[in-house]
Amino acid sequence: MQNPIKPTNSELEILQILWEKGPCSVREVHEILEAKKAVGYTTTLKLMQIMCEKNILARDVSAKTHVYKTAISQKTTQRQAVQKMIQTMFKGSPSGLVMQALGNHNTSKEELDAIRSYLNELENSLPLDTTKNKTKKQK
Structure with missing residues (x-):
């Protein structure tokens, strides 16, 4: 690389x-x-x-x-x-960066809506975590 x-x-x-x-x-x-x-x-x-x-x-x-x-x-x-x-x-924490950025600036409603929409897209694109279900079934 x-x-x-x-x-x-x-x-x-x-x-x-x-x-x-x-x-x-x-x-x-x-x-x-x-x-x-x-x-x-x-x-x-x-x-x-x-x-x-x-x-x-x-x-x-x-x-x-x-x-x-x-x-x-x-x-x-x-x-x-x-x-x-x-x-x-931010010790490898993306959320730390986001919290700092949003906490120190006047973010408009439109920007917050765009961020919310982006987060929803990210969340929906994540693969389902099937390991949690397997662990519960095994117990």
Whole structure:
């Protein structure tokens, strides 16, 4: 199994831009980053070059201006980050993460309904536990 890619916070900022905007030049990414915080163009360029070396980004060099796109999916990256957080901060307990997330934020009724619906789907997709019935019958 391939080791999960672990983007840094700065790399995640760039990934977020590319996931939202699609393929971009360094200049386009830099302008978006610069609107949020002070960052030099060469810093953005170097970081994106490193991300290419780490196979986090892919670069199209067919035109004069190089265009970068993500080489990893947003869903996979989110899943890996959540798994790491569950393991390291919640001792492997997904419910601990959910309780913390819901307890510290104003969750709308629509979000709660969506969560409830998702939990119902999960519960209905679980296989029936037949070991409990066998144990009771054997006694």
